[in-house]
Amino acid sequence: MSIQKPSIPKGTRDFGPAVVARRNYIFGIIRRTFEKFGYAPLETPTLENLSVLTGKYGDEGDQLLFKVLNSGDFLKDVTAEDLRNEDGRATRRVLPKVAEKGLRYDLTVPFARYVVMNRGTLVFPFKRYQIQPVWRADRPQRGRYREFYQCDADVVGTDSLLCEAEIVLMMSEVLNTLGLTDFTIKINHRGVLRNIYQALGGEGRESDLFVAIDKLDKIGRDGVSKELLERGFSAPVIDTLFELLSVSGDFQEKLERLLAGFATAGVAPETAEGYKGLRELGQVLELLRGFEFGQFQNLEFDPTLARGLSYYTGCIFEIKINNVNMGSVSGGGRYDNLTGSFGLPGVSGVGFSFGVDRLYDCLEELNLFPEGAAATTRCLVANFDSDTMLRMLPVLRELRAAGVASELYPEPTKLAKQFKYADGKGIAYVLLQGPEEAAAGVFKLKDLRTGQEQTLSLAEAIAALA
Amino acid sequence: MSIQKPSIPKGTRDFGPAVVARRNYIFGIIRRTFEKFGYAPLETPTLENLSVLTGKYGDEGDQLLFKVLNSGDFLKDVTAEDLRNEDGRATRRVLPKVAEKGLRYDLTVPFARYVVMNRGTLVFPFKRYQIQPVWRADRPQRGRYREFYQCDADVVGTDSLLCEAEIVLMMSEVLNTLGLTDFTIKINHRGVLRNIYQALGGEGRESDLFVAIDKLDKIGRDGVSKELLERGFSAPVIDTLFELLSVSGDFQEKLERLLAGFATAGVAPETAEGYKGLRELGQVLELLRGFEFGQFQNLEFDPTLARGLSYYTGCIFEIKINNVNMGSVSGGGRYDNLTGSFGLPGVSGVGFSFGVDRLYDCLEELNLFPEGAAATTRCLVANFDSDTMLRMLPVLRELRAAGVASELYPEPTKLAKQFKYADGKGIAYVLLQGPEEAAAGVFKLKDLRTGQEQTLSLAEAIAALA
Known part of the structure; x- marks a missing residue:
């Protein structure tokens, strides 16, 4: 054995005793909250077949998957011809011949796979939580790692909005228990976004609108207006958009004002999707009142919340810790067809996820780790x-x-x-x-x-x- | 996305809620015991550089390492010439060009790497435990997986036999707490094995003797005798061997009888290694008496215990659950040069490991999971x-x-x-x-x-x- 200076791969971390204890403190609170709400633990393998992972995360995701070399003579099917790269496709030709497995990229796809593989024995609605690491071959940078934990809770097999209301309760309970009491839970519904597109006559051009709205935080109303004008939207349409997006008031008032705004803009109330988004948000609000939820001041209906993941179809959520310079610490939403790509269509579900690295940084920045946490x-x-x-x-x-x-x-x-x-x-x-x-x-x-x-x-x- | 029947890789497992809860029950008892004895948690990344892993587990181990394909254009350094396999070395030529990282193969090498990388800030003696999965590209079979958990506790930076005595205490406490009260902890010392070789004039031929003795369980005394005769050992030497190996009595009596046997056989008491093995085992026994250890009937000094890992140099341990048809559920030992290959020689340590899959199977077979374990x-x-x-x-x-x-x-x-x-x-x-x-x-x-x-x-x- 030669002597060498050891190192760890870029984007990975060792967690020494003090850090493990503090991370376990966070995991423990998340786990206990999930369990108190009837979610049961699931663990899936680190290694998944690439046939399961590929094509689920978009082209960029496929690039970022860590692939595991086949054991033994991994070159046995590779020819010199495969290596010729005039067409720039050599790696695409060789990859399926040398790697059949990859590392878990998120917890959602393995969950969907598990549900499909075990549909005969699972009891539905199936409520599971999962706290495990995932791997992404992203460029490592401050706060972004190649190996990091996700903490997901999902329920599949029911449309009940009780699940959405309880997600708000679980998000609040975890943050309050951690001492992060100054937070904002933003909630929206994909149906509301669709209504807004309809109101603007923008159907079929959702993505243009979506891309612009998503920049509101960064480039402001003027910037977004300019961009939309360039994309061919008229000034009156853009005015309507901002009128709808900037409705004020509490949760209930915003719902009512949007309802009126949609009617004025001529969105047909009787379309199949209709006002489903507003109606469902109203029901979530009613359920939260039933729960005597004590933190409505921390819950904000934000019609501009879009969230990137295309598979969301219903309510969507996102949490920010106020007065800390950090992205969202938790988010999620309802999806209607998670298991479709595995041959089980029509299973509706809703879920959310905590980012433990960001929670850790918030607790550290606000000095909120209890002394005992460093067990x-x-x-x-x-x-x-x-x-x-x-x-x-x-x-x-x-x-x-x-x-x-x-x-x-x-x-x-x-x-x-x-x-x-x-x-x-x-x-x-x-x-x-x-x-x-x-x-x-x-x-x-x-x-x-x-x-x-x-x-x-x-x-x-x-x-x-x- | 095409529709497909999903599956998981051979040798991996999904753990559904009931199984996770039972596994966590086992992990919890192990974790609490380790912590009660002053061991602190460490977590290392799943991905390690192949430069850290390669050459640490023997040739077979190198074969069984899972290697991770480099991201991006992983073929950029591979030539058609590299693929020519007339010399049967194509994979050896290509491997270092396409893979720099691998999956953790055990918890010991990453621990050694961590100690070396952090030697400036760690407080020695450093007592750490680690409960994480490892990956081996072994042929999957009943009870042998490609992805499985290890639960290790090690202390480095002290020669104190207190650590060995406490390992016996921790092993007993975990098993008793799990309800697996009918167990046998076998203990031996590499020095005793060396004394036996010396007594037989077999120095320099340890491996022949070792291989033969290791088969005692399977092929019995007659089989081992036959094999040793074939390897050129004389009948009287073989008789001496079995006399030494079969000393009877309790721990103390065996120590005394072996001491006498070695003297008779002419093992020089004053050699550097001398009777270090017997002396240290005696001290471990004394410390256990000091602890008022209550289960001496479950502790057996077994001079035939060898344990495969070549890096052990002092006391070695192994536990079997009695009346269950299953290999050892725990084992370990002292090593003198764990961190040497990373440029930090002379760090003595001792550690042990629980096999959670085997403990799980024992608890299931003996119906010992408490009802509440399926949280x-x-x-x-x-x-x-x-x-x-x-x-x-x-x-x-x-x-x-x-x-x-x-x-x-x-x-x-x-x-x-x-x-x-x-x-x-x-x-x-x-x-x-x-x-x-x-x-x-x-x-x-x-x-x-x-x-x-x-x-x-x-x-x-x-x-x-x-």
Whole structure:
């Protein structure tokens, strides 16, 4: 074995003990919330067949999939002819011959695959959550990794808007429990966006409108107007658009004003899609009132919310933490045909996802991690010499039996070194029994954060630590 | 998107809700035990550079590594010449040009890499545990997967035998907590094996002896004797071997008898390695007595225990569950030079690992999973019609506020269908409020396991469920 300076791949990370503990704190709150709402855990393999993954994420997604080389003689079907790249298609010819598997790219496609493969035995509506890493061969940059976790909850097999209302409840509960109480949940409905297109006579040109509206945050109303004019929309149409997009008021008022606006603009109320979007948003609002949801001030009906993923068909959600310079920490929506590409059409579902890296950064920036989140040994038992070492073993046993995470410094050595160890590891307490304390049958318990020292019996020390 | 019948790669598995919950039950016990003993969590990336992985697991291991195709134009450095396979080395030539990364093969090499990369900031002795999946391109077969979890705990930076004693304690605690109380922890020391070679004049021929001894379980004493005779060992030497290997008695007695046997056989007590193995095993025994370890009947000093991994240098461990037809569920040992290949020599460490798939199978076979392990919704609230649906929302809210995982069936539908749903999902209770109960302001709580039904106030129902 040659000696080398080891490294990890770009866009991947090691998580040391303190970071793992803090990440687990976030995962734990998300998991408990999902479970309290009746979602059950699912885990799918890291390796998926490329036949399952390819074509599900668009061309760019196909490029960003990590592909795994076939085992053994992976070249056996590759010919010199395949390598000739005059047509620029060599990699496309070779790829299917050398790689059959890829790494999970998101949690939604594997979920859809699982539902289709197990449709005979699953109980519907099927509510599952999934907390696992995904891999994308994206260019790594600050806050964007090639290996990162997603936390998804989805329910398939029901149209009930109860699911949408409960997504709002779960989003709020997770953020409140994390202490991130200043957030905004934006909600919209793809049907509302469709109504807006109709109102503008823009049907069939949704994507132009959509691309422009999506830039509202960045280039402002003037910029968007200019772009739409260039694309051939008339000034009065653009005025109507902004009138519709900028309806003011609370959730209920916006619903009513849009309804009136659509009527004025001549959107036929009786079309199949009709006012489904507004109607469903109204029902979600009613359900949330039924739940006595206490944070309507944090819930905003935003007719400009579009969300990129094309498979959404109903309500869509997005959360931002206010006063933190960071993209959305959670989002989701309803889709009508998730499993269609696997041969099971007509299964409606709705789901959402938390971005744990962004939540982590928010908690860190706002200094909201509780002290206990960096779980570590609670008590270090000092090791004076080989005699005390043996005498400390039953002590250690009793501490652990009482549930106190504790360790004995593994070798007799200078106390200063042992305190340094405790300090470096973030251990809060050191328990000592020097010759004097041994003679008196007592212990010293030192709190490293305050420097305070108490002389206690073992039972008292355990009571103080447990 | 074409319609296709989806599948998952051979040797991988989906874990549905019931299985995830049971696996988490096992992981939770392992994690809590590790933490109680002062081990802190570490997570390393799934993707490692092949320069880190290659050459660490032997030639077979290199073959079994999953390699990840480089992103983008992965063929850019491959020539038609590279493909010419007259020398049978085409894949070896092409591999480094098309793949730089691979999937984690075990948790030990990434741990060593992490220690070397972070040696400047880590506090030593560094005690870490790691529970993550690993990937091996092995031929899949019953009980052997291509993607499976390992649960490792290691401490590096100390020679203290306290670590070995605590490994015995942790192994016992995990198994006892899981209810797998009938187990045997076998312990040996590589030094004892070396002493045996010395006693036989077999130094330099360790591997012949080792291979033969490793077959004792399968081909018995006669088979091993035959093989050793064929390899040129004399009959008296083989007799000495079996005398040494078959020492009887408890831990202490075996130590003493081997000590005597080595002396008789003329093993020089003063050699550098000397009787280090026996001495250290004696110290581990003394430490366990100091801990008042209560299961010496489950701890067996087995001089025939060899364990395959060549990097072990000190104590070695292995656990079998008795009366279950299954290989070892846990094993480990001390190594003296784990980080040497990464340029950091002389770091001694000791570690061990649980095989969660085997533990799972044992618990299942012995019917030891507790009922609560299949965590699911505790209470389904029945949905009669859209009026009751709205009335049930605050009920649901109160149940969840009390920590009761609960859900409302998302649509008003036949009760039979709702009960079937509860049954299929393993939900224990259904809470109902039909028109009669609504008029009286009470609820019916039905226990689906017993069929028993109670009429209760909401507060009483919550008390019964919480």
